[in-house]
Every structure is written in C-alpha cells, then in structure tokens.
Amino acid sequence: MLIKNGNVIIFENDDVVVKKLDIKIKGEFIDKIAENIEQEEAEKVIDASNKVVMPGLINTHAHIAMSIFRGTFEGCDLYTWLNKKIWPIEAKLTEEQVYDASMLSIAEMISTGTTCVNDHYFFSEKIRDALTKSNMRAVITRVLMDNDGEEASNSRVNEFIHLYETRDVNNELITYTVSPHGLYTCSDKVLEIARRLAIKYDLPIHVHFLESVSEIEDIKRLHGNTATQVLKKYFDGIHTILAHGVKLNDEDIEILKTMDCGIVHNPISNFRLGCKIADVTKYIRKGINVALGTDGQGSGNNLDMFETMKIAALAQGGIHENEERIDSKEIIKMATINGAKLLGLENKIGSIEVGKKADIIIVDISPKLENIKMIPNNDIISNLVYNTEGKNVDTSLINGNIVMENRNMKFIDIEKIISKFAK
Ligand SMILES: [Zn+2]
Known part of the structure; x- marks a missing residue:
C-alpha cells in the first residue's frame, strides 16, 4: 500500500x-x-x-465498556458517583451489554483517530472479543479490588488469570496489564497478589493513582503510608502506568523518578469530576513520561483524543502564567510516542x-x-x-x-x- x-x-x-x-x-x-x-x-x-x-493516537487510560454510562455524572463528586451510580449499575451489567458497549466505544475510537487503547475493566473476555472482531490494538486487563470483600476479590483474581491464560499468543494486537483498581480500593493483600502476577507473567501494572484529594488520607488509613511509598513498596522494579497523578507533590515526583513509571493525564475527566488539574508541565520538565487518556465516557464524556489534546494544552495555561508550559508539539508526542513508551510498545508503534x-x-x-x-x-x-x-x-x-x-x-x-x- x-x-x-x-x-x-x-x-x-x-x-x-x-x-x-x-x-x-x-x-x-x-x-x-x-x-x-x-x-x-x-x-x-x-x-x-x-x-x-x-x-495513530494512543489512549492510555480508558474503560471502554463505559460508553453505557455517558451522561450519568451530573451533580456528583467522584466518590458519590462511584458508590451511588457506577458500582451499583456495574454489578448488574450483563456480558452482552459489555460487548455492545465496547463495540460502540471501539467505533468511537477508530472514527476519531485512536488506534490503540489501554483498557481497565471487567467482563474482559467480551471486551477482547469486540476488540478482536474490530482489528483494534489494545492493552487489556481484569481489574482487581477488594473494598467489597474477600470472596469477590478472589473471583476477580481468578478471572484475570483465566483471561491471561486463554490469550491467543498469535494475536499480538492484544497485550495485557495487571490492574489493581487503586491503592484506596485494594488492601495490602491484593496489592501483593498484583505484584506477584506482574512478575510471574512479566506484565506492567496499570492503576488509578492520586486522582482526588480524598484518596491521600484514605490510602494512609488503609496502608499506613503515603500513596507514593505504598506504590514503591509493591511495584518498584515493575513498569507501572499511573492513571491521573493529579495530586503529586515534589517529594512524590522525586520518588516516582526512581521508579519505572509514567503518568496518564486525563484532563477532561479530572475537570469533570472536580479533581483540579495535574501540573504535567512540571512532571515533564522533571523527566517523567506523560501520555494522554480520556478515562471512561461516564466522567470523560467521549473518547475523542483530539478534544483531549486541546484541553490538555489549554489546561496548563490555567496554572502557568508564562511560556514555559508545554506546547503543541509536546501535546502531539503525549498522544502518540509518549503513549507508546508508557505502554511498553515504543518499538512497534507511536511514530x-x-x-x-x-x-x-x-x-x-x-x-x-x-x-x-x-x-x-x-x-x-x-x-x-x-x-x-x-x-x-x-x-x-x-x-x-x-x-x-x-x-x-x-x-x-x-x-x-x-x-x-x-x-
Ligand atoms: Zn479511570
């Protein structure tokens, strides 16, 4: 061609x-x-x-079956939205609904320029079916968490293992991460299981990290340490994809620099959920790899990465008054080659x-x-x-x-x- x-x-x-x-x-x-x-x-x-x-644009943090949740957010903060709307509805979703919702999202991504997505969800075998039918490149997982009890947690771990063990080794379009939902929704036990799985299968970790201010105290209460210290304890030496990273202080940045990790910036979701905005200009200037994501449509509205690029560029003008902030060229890299690096795919895609x-x-x-x-x-x-x-x-x-x-x-x-x- x-x-x-x-x-x-x-x-x-x-x-x-x-x-x-x-x-x-x-x-x-x-x-x-x-x-x-x-x-x-x-x-x-x-x-x-x-x-x-x-x-092709690389969306490094999404929940692709969440097209079904478009427009459910009005009048909520993050915790209320998750506890009162998302989690109760998700508990009732069927496999067929997840497949259809994934197809809608894949169509949305392909028709708006995304060629690779890093997903974070469940019913993942159905998501994999939809991706395979569409010839879409993706990194998938089965999300792990145990804030609702041990039994549910065990079945999630088993579902992840089944998902990975039943992969088609000849389909290189689909690769995998191990994905604890967040440090505030996973006990030490689940984080340890995630660490062992990532080492055993040689996979990256993909986790929500310091998205909202309430997480900071919740993580201290649950794990007895700061979020970044907990992250380092479990995932040092493992390639780690951190979704959001809005609330990083200078000490956090210095610790993250000693780790093999990078940040997914999801500006539209962060604005929508009232999480304020990550100072990604600073992260990049300090040498941390930053890529772009949309998050799910429930909080991010849509999967159009061009919209995300524009908002990401504009948002930095809301926190930096001079011209040191990132420019259009850096934004293009964040949506392409930085994303490929963050997913460990830079030898294959991104440029x-x-x-x-x-x-x-x-x-x-x-x-x-x-x-x-x-x-x-x-x-x-x-x-x-x-x-x-x-x-x-x-x-x-x-x-x-x-x-x-x-x-x-x-x-x-x-x-x-x-x-x-x-x-
Ligand atoms: Zn997310």
Missing part, C-alpha cells in the same frame, strides 16, 4: 516536523518513507493530498518510522467549509491540537489493515450498534 502526497508528522530528534512524504506499507510494517515513491510499487494507493498523515507497525491516521485538513477553523493553515501542528476534531479523521490503519476508509468502518457494523443503543 502507498500513502502519497501527505503532510507527514515525523519525530526528528526532539522536534516534531511536517514533511511532504510518501509512505509505503508492506503487510503490517512501514517499509519505506521517501519524497517520491513510484505508484507501480503498490497494489493500493491512497491519495493524501491536503491531508495530514500521522501516527511513523521504517520498521514500525503501520498504525497510521489520515486527517482531512483540506480548505473547505467543514474545515473553516483551519483556514488559513499557517501552522499544521497548532491546527491539529486546537482546531481539529476526531471527525476530521478520514482514514485509519491498524497493523497495516485499513479499519476505516473515507469514514467507512471496515470491520464494524455501525448501523447495527447505533440502532441497538437507540432502542
């Missing part, structure tokens, strides 16, 4: 640049990147004139480079009424962050497969899903 004449987003050393280039894809891989590749070399040619060709897997999106920036916010297009990268929406994504490739072309979904019966939810 050949993608011709696109404005290609390339990472050069520490910089992000836009170049007119052709990209040749052979099977799953990016095979050649050059100024002019002859059409005869390709079976299929995609004309990307007036379009941006960029790495357009020869030898990497072809996870690529093509974004329509052509001068027309639908794109009036981008005219004149003085700075493509700035326009990508501030004036592009998920619906501008025209074509998406995952692992060299076209999963959406000219906004037609290839593996998902979108009419069927929409009509099911309309009912």
Whole structure:
C-alpha cells in the first residue's frame, strides 16, 4: 500500500516536523518513507493530498465498556458517583451489554483517530472479543479490588488469570496489564497478589493513582503510608502506568523518578469530576513520561483524543502564567510516542518510522467549509491540537489493515450498534 502526497508528522530528534512524504506499507510494517515513491510499487494507493498523515493516537487510560454510562455524572463528586451510580449499575451489567458497549466505544475510537487503547475493566473476555472482531490494538486487563470483600476479590483474581491464560499468543494486537483498581480500593493483600502476577507473567501494572484529594488520607488509613511509598513498596522494579497523578507533590515526583513509571493525564475527566488539574508541565520538565487518556465516557464524556489534546494544552495555561508550559508539539508526542513508551510498545508503534507497525491516521485538513477553523493553515501542528476534531479523521490503519476508509468502518457494523443503543 502507498500513502502519497501527505503532510507527514515525523519525530526528528526532539522536534516534531511536517514533511511532504510518501509512505509505503508492506503487510503490517512501514517499509519505506521517501519524497517520491513510484505508484507501480503498490497494489493500493491512497491519495493524501491536503491531508495530514500521522501516527495513530494512543489512549492510555480508558474503560471502554463505559460508553453505557455517558451522561450519568451530573451533580456528583467522584466518590458519590462511584458508590451511588457506577458500582451499583456495574454489578448488574450483563456480558452482552459489555460487548455492545465496547463495540460502540471501539467505533468511537477508530472514527476519531485512536488506534490503540489501554483498557481497565471487567467482563474482559467480551471486551477482547469486540476488540478482536474490530482489528483494534489494545492493552487489556481484569481489574482487581477488594473494598467489597474477600470472596469477590478472589473471583476477580481468578478471572484475570483465566483471561491471561486463554490469550491467543498469535494475536499480538492484544497485550495485557495487571490492574489493581487503586491503592484506596485494594488492601495490602491484593496489592501483593498484583505484584506477584506482574512478575510471574512479566506484565506492567496499570492503576488509578492520586486522582482526588480524598484518596491521600484514605490510602494512609488503609496502608499506613503515603500513596507514593505504598506504590514503591509493591511495584518498584515493575513498569507501572499511573492513571491521573493529579495530586503529586515534589517529594512524590522525586520518588516516582526512581521508579519505572509514567503518568496518564486525563484532563477532561479530572475537570469533570472536580479533581483540579495535574501540573504535567512540571512532571515533564522533571523527566517523567506523560501520555494522554480520556478515562471512561461516564466522567470523560467521549473518547475523542483530539478534544483531549486541546484541553490538555489549554489546561496548563490555567496554572502557568508564562511560556514555559508545554506546547503543541509536546501535546502531539503525549498522544502518540509518549503513549507508546508508557505502554511498553515504543518499538512497534507511536511514530511513523521504517520498521514500525503501520498504525497510521489520515486527517482531512483540506480548505473547505467543514474545515473553516483551519483556514488559513499557517501552522499544521497548532491546527491539529486546537482546531481539529476526531471527525476530521478520514482514514485509519491498524497493523497495516485499513479499519476505516473515507469514514467507512471496515470491520464494524455501525448501523447495527447505533440502532441497538437507540432502542
Ligand atoms: Zn479511570
């Protein structure tokens, strides 16, 4: 396959640049990147004139079956929402509902430019079925917690082991994490089980971490130490993906720097739940890897990573009065290569480079009424962050497969899903 004449987003050393280039894809891989590749070399040619060709976006923290919870949050804080709405409803969800809700979310992700998602949920075999049918790249898990008792906790651990042991070793699109829900919802016993599973299977940890202020005291009460000390005690030496990290102080940052971990910044969910906002400019300047996530649609509204990029960029202006804060180029990296690093997938995805897997999106920036916010297009990268929406994504490739072309979904019966939810 050949993608011709696109404005290609390339990472050069520490910089992000836009170049007119052709990209040749052979099977799953990016095979050649050059100024002019002859059409005869390709079976299929995609004309990307007036379009941006960029790495697929990586959503590093989501709960993909939570599309079913869109619009349930009004009038709550985090704890009230979890205790009074989410957990009681989740206890009644059926496998079929989780499958359908996952399909809706996968369609939402693919149609808005996300090509890889890091999930955090349960009924995970159904989620895996939906991902496999859609040819979506994902990191999945079965979330562990025991704030509702020992018996439920044991069955969660067994479900995780079953999920992992029944994986298709030939399907490299789906990988796994071990995921305690949070340090405030897991006892020492569950954290120890998570540590052992991560070591046994050589998997990363994915955990909610210092999202809201009430967590700080709850963790001290439950574990007798600060959140970061508890994290270090159990997961030092294990690659760890920390969702949120809103409430980090300077001491926390110094401890995290000694660990193999990074932060998922979920600005829309944090704003929506009244958690304030993480100073990710500071985290990045101090050398911590920060990527972007949407969280579930219950708190994050939607899975459009372009919206998340814009809000992430703007939010830093709410806490930094000068120009030291992160810019559009850093935001693009947070949504792509930083995400790949955080998921341990940087050798495969996250950038357009020869030898990497072809996870690529093509974004329509052509001068027309639908794109009036981008005219004149003085700075493509700035326009990508501030004036592009998920619906501008025209074509998406995952692992060299076209999963959406000219906004037609290839593996998902979108009419069927929409009509099911309309009912
Ligand atoms: Zn979350």
